[in-house]
Amino acid sequence: MKFKDYYATLEVEREASAEEIKKAYRKLARKYHPDVAKEAGAEDKFKEISEAYQTLSDPEKRQAYDDLGRHGPGEEFHPSPEWDSRFSRGGQQEVDLADLFERMGFGGGGGFGGGTGDPRRPGADFPIRGQDVEVATELTLEQAARGTEVSFSLSVPALRADGRVEKQSRSGRIRVPRGVVEGERLRVPGKGGDGIAGGPPGDLYLEIRLAPHSRFKAVGHDLYLELPIAPWEAALGAEITVPSLDGTVAVSLKPGMRSGQKLRLAGKGLPHRREGAGDLYGVIQIVLPEKIGEREQALYRELAEASAFHPRLHLEGPTDG
Amino acid sequence: MADDLLIPDDDEACTVALEELLAASGLGHEEVIELVQFGVFHCAQHAPVWTFHVHTVRLARRAARLRDDFGLNVSGMALALTYLERIEALEGRLRELESQLPR
Numbered sequence: 112m113k114f115k116d117y118y119a120t121l122e123v124e125r126e127a128s129a130e131e132i133k134k135a136y137r138k139l140a141r142k143y144h145p146d147v148a149k150e151a152g153a154e155d156k157f158k159e160i161s162e163a164y165q166t167l168s169d170p171e172k173r174q175a176y177d178d179l180g181r182h183g184p185g186e187e188f189h190p191s192p193e194w195d196s197r198f199s200r201g202g203q204q205e206v207d208l209a210d211l212f213e214r215m216g217f218g219g220g221g222g223f224g225g226g227t228g229d230p231r232r233p234g235a236d237f238p239i240r241g242q243d244v245e246v247a248t249e250l251t252l253e254q255a256a257r258g259t260e261v262s263f264s265l266s267v268p269a270l271r272a273d274g275r276v277e278k279q280s281r282s283g284r285i286r287v288p289r290g291v292v293e294g295e296r297l298r299v300p301g302k303g304g305d306g307i308a309g310g311p312p313g314d315l316y317l318e319i320r321l322a323p324h325s326r327f328k329a330v331g332h333d334l335y336l337e338l339p340i341a342p343w344e345a346a347l348g349a350e351i352t353v354p355s356l357d358g359t360v361a362v363s364l365k366p367g368m369r370s371g372q373k374l375r376l377a378g379k380g381l382p383h384r385r386e387g388a389g390d391l392y393g394v395i396q397i398v399l400p401e402k403i404g405e406r407e408q409a410l411y412r413e414l415a416e417a418s419a420f421h422p423r424l425h426l427e428g429p430t431d432g
Numbered sequence: 433m434a435d436d437l438l439i440p441d442d443d444e445a446c447t448v449a450l451e452e453l454l455a456a457s458g459l460g461h462e463e464v465i466e467l468v469q470f471g472v473f474h475c476a477q478h479a480p481v482w483t484f485h486v487h488t489v490r491l492a493r494r495a496a497r498l499r500d501d502f503g504l505n506v507s508g509m510a511l512a513l514t515y516l517e518r519i520e521a522l523e524g525r526l527r528e529l530e531s532q533l534p535r
Contacts, residue, residue: 140501146494146516161501240455243493260437285438297440298486314456314489317440328531330524335531371532394532 112189114182115208117163125177129168136164162209172212238310242267244303245296247318250287252327252334256356256381258289261317267304279305285317290384292331295319326354332381332389339398340368353393355379362393370397441486448489450475450482457492459499463506467495470510 118125121135142148143157166172182188246263264282271277285299296316303313327334338353348366352359353376360376372395380389403411454461467473468482473491475482494516495509504512 137502144498144501146498146512243456283438285440288440296487296490298446298489299438299440302438311455315438316490328527330528330531333528335528373532392532 112187112208114179114184114186114188115159115163116182116184117167117176119184120159120163121167129170132164132167136160136168140164165209166212176212237308239307240310241306241313242304243313243316244281245316245318247320248287249320249322250291251322252324252329252356252381254287255291255319255321255329256289259287260284261287263317269305270307285315287317287319288384290332290382291319292381293319293321293329327356327391329381332383334380334389334391336391336393337396338374338393339396340364342397342399345369345395345397353391355391356381360391368395368397370395446486447476447483448486450484453484453488453492456489458496459492463495463499463509464492466506467492467510467513470506472510472513 118127121127121132121139123131123135127135139160140157143153143160145154145157148157166176179188179190244265244267246265248261248263250259250261262282262284264280266278266280268276269279283302285297287297291297296318299315299317301312302315306312321329327336329335334356336353340349340351344351344364345368346366348368349364351362351364353362353374354360355376356379360379362374362376364374374393374395376391376393378388379391382388448456450461450464453459453464459467464473468475472495473484473488475484475488491513495513498504498509498512502508
């Protein structure tokens with residue numbers, strides 16, 4: 112099996128006291144806990160920290176781990192026959208170091224990734240509910256609006272009759288109803304990990320992520336669209352065409368539109384599950400071409416002379432403070 | 433279960449019973465009662481048994497993780513969940529406002 116340096120993971124010396132290990136774990140947990148940290152990779156990092164702490168925080172497990180000796184991280188090694196007879200259930204096979212400690216019967220459990228935090232002891236004769244599993248999927252806005260089916264594959268830890276933990280692979284398809292939003296979790300009851308000793312199975316959760324769209328940003332069921340208009344359209348009003356998720360909408364701009372003003376197109380957002388839909392907001396941006404021709408410049412000059420508008424009038428004179 | 437088409441719960445009307453919530457989260461009975469008292473979990477108390485919206489399962493699992501990984505007591509869990517909920521609401525508001533800014 113591959114060696115994992117739990118001390119290095121927790122950034123402590125091999126001689127560290129229980130108190131130092133606890134402190135190191137708390138510091139790292141606060142930094143990488145998936146409920147707290149948002150950066151990519153935090154969850155995997157936390158799993159490693161948690162796995163290391165599960166072993167090093169338990170004096171018996173720590174001693175057993177220390178007895179394995181020193182190896183380089185990732186190095187292939189086999190526990191000594193003596194170690195193996197004490198802790199393993201015989202037979203060399205491909206197992207993960209964490210699985211090995213898990214089935215050493217020291218109890219414990221809990222921790223992230225353990226799902227329900229059930230202590231999974233070998234040979235349990237009381238029913239234990241199966242693990243809940245989560246899978247994430249990324250949908251386009253169009254898929255979220257119409258509903259779709261997604262495929263998934265995952266591995267769930269399962270306890271075999273002889274008390275060994277093995278990874279079972281699962282795959283399938285889940286129907287995603289229309290009207291899901293970013294961050295929503297769909298629950299498929301009873302499709303998580305198998306229960307143990309007659310316990311009920313866990314649940315499967317599908318977490319919805321919406322892929323960035325080239326035009327629209329989704330906020331709940333509402334969609335936002337940046338809507339550029341020309342200065343004369345802003346001043347005079349115009350009949351314009353606005354894209355929506357399903358085709359285009361003709362809209363009348365009233366004269367005197369301002370930048371940042373929101374144009375609400377009711378019911379043109381993402382549909383709700385049963386009936387109705389969110390709204391589509393066109394956020395007005397008054398834009399100018401990068402270069403303007405001579406004729407345009409002349410017209411602007413004429414406009415500047417003719418207009419009494421002073422946009423910075425309120426910035427003139429002394430301030431109150 | 434390969435190639436099964438799985439149909440999720442109809443979420444809007446979906447509730448879980450107290451026992452289910454306990455089994456799915458790993459929280460204890462007393463802890464759930466206290467978290468209801470703190471106002472972090474909402475349950476339909478008029479029903480013959482306590483039932484919770486299925487979203488509570490996610491909150492409860494998060495509470496159990498925070499308890500196990502940081503050694504929090506119920507007050508700590510309530511406080512952390514309240515703050516996390518507030519952060520998520522603010523992140524939602526931030527996304528909404530960012531949607532209105534020119535790119």
